[in-house]
Each structure stands twice: as C-alpha cells, then as structure tokens.
Amino acid sequence: MKTETKRQLKDLIKTYDCYTEVMGYDAAKLIKEDGRAYGGFVRSAKGKLQEYISNELVRIAWNTELAKDSKRLSVHSNKIRIPIKLECVETIRNRAVKNYILANIQRYHYGLSVDKHVFIDGKMILGIECKAYTENAMIKRILADFHLLKTKMPDLLCCLFQLESQLVGDYSSEVRNAKANPSATALMSYFPNVDLKVVTMFPPVKQIDECRFPKELTIEKLEKALMFFVSNFQNN
Numbered sequence: 001m002k003t004e005t006k007r008q009l010k011d012l013i014k015t016y017d018c019y020t021e022v023m024g025y026d027a028a029k030l031i032k033e034d035g036r037a038y039g040g041f042v043r044s045a046k047g048k049l050q051e052y053i054s055n056e057l058v059r060i061a062w063n064t065e066l067a068k069d070s071k072r073l074s075v076h077s078n079k080i081r082i083p084i085k086l087e088c089v090e091t092i093r094n095r096a097v098k099n100y101i102l103a104n105i106q107r108y109h110y111g112l113s114v115d116k117h118v119f120i121d122g123k124m125i126l127g128i129e130c131k132a133y134t135e136n137a138m139i140k141r142i143l144a145d146f147h148l149l150k151t152k153m154p155d156l157l158c159c160l161f162q163l164e165s166q167l168v169g170d171y172s173s174e175v176r177n178a179k180a181n182p183s184a185t186a187l188m189s190y191f192p193n194v195d196l197k198v199v200t201m202f203p204p205v206k207q208i209d210e211c212r213f214p215k216e217l218t219i220e221k222l223e224k225a226l227m228f229f230v231s232n233f234q235n236n
Helices: 003-034 038-065 095-103 136-152 182-188 219-233
Strands: 073-076 080-083 109-112 116-120 123-131 157-162 197-200
Touching: 003 038, 003 219, 038 073, 038 116, 038 123, 038 157, 038 219, 080 136, 109 136, 123 136, 136 157, 136 182, 157 219, 197 219
Parallel strands: 123 157, 157 197
Antiparallel strands: 073 116, 080 109, 116 123
C-alpha cells in the first residue's frame, strides 16, 4: 500500500476519533436534558459517519492507491428514475385509466437512491448502502432497492457497508462476502439478480445498546475495507 494512502487513512482515523468524541458528549447531553434514547441518536449519527468513511475510501482507492484520473470518478446520491412497467399498464382493464397513464407515461416513475452512487466515466458501477449496523428488516429493504436499480443497470455492483452487524453468522465478520445467516439468505433467494457484497468494519454486536462509541478504528480495518474498493475499481 502506498505511503500517501496510509497517510490519508491515518487522517481518516483522526476524523473518526474527533467525531466519536463529540458524538459521545452530544448523546450524553441529549439524554440528560431531553430524555432522548441513546440508541436512536447514535445509530443515526453513526450512519452518517459510515457514509463519510465510504465516500473517503472510494476516493482514496481511485485517486491515490490506483492513481486513476479523478475527473473520471463521481460519487453522489442523486435520484434515479425507475419507470412504471409498460407490460403491467397493458393489463389494466379500465380503459380510461390505462389511456391516461399511457398519455402521461413520463410522470409515472419512482425516484430511487442508495447512500452512495459511484460513477466512472459517467456510468454507475457501484451502489453502496451505509449502515451503523444491519439486521434482517434492513436487509429486506436494501435488497428491494438494489433489485430496482438493477432493472436499469444489470451490471451494477451492490454493496452493504456497515460499521457493525446484528446479523448472526459470518456476515458480522470483517470484510467478507458471507452467506451464513439463514434469514438473510432466505431473503436473498427472492432477489437472485442482487449479489450483495457485505463489508463490516467492526466485530459483531449482540444488542443495540452495545453499539456505543468509542470503538477503535485502526489502519488494518480501513485497509481491508479499502481493498474491497480497489479490487472492484482496478479494471475500470
């Protein structure tokens, strides 16, 4: 790994440490003053932190480690239009409703996005859903979102990038494409076009209350996550 890459990863750790220190203070203050639940506040904040980490790792992988042209890469979460299925419109028995939809077909779409859309040369190659932690209800929604995106982009690589996991089995292991969780695997069987890659930063948690700051973020953890992006970018 390049020296500059390691320097940037160390800077990312410093940012993480500062953020978690402030977050712990803010969470304690809110609990004391407003009686707010610790878990919900921290989960939301950690989700935003994970979005930041993923964004930085994508750029470090592309710009620094692979030394690719930064102008070729863009990362955002702009909505993608998922159009109504015309074959379903054709089955509508009410002729007036059917004709109205067909006459206004451009209005019938759903705006969909995941947390990070990674484009190279204007083509979306990777979608990243960022989570503080993930359990099966979240997996169901993630699979549905990626399924819809892949109706537009069949070759899209789909990634769940999480700080921690509440899934049993080795989905909770760090940086593995595991499929050991029975419920998650059952859900995935209904979305065969979504080969969901799961990247987990920290060891598993058993209860939400354990998802507390601070957890140490190390160079080794970031390097493993970074290599996921490097391996999927290097042929572009």
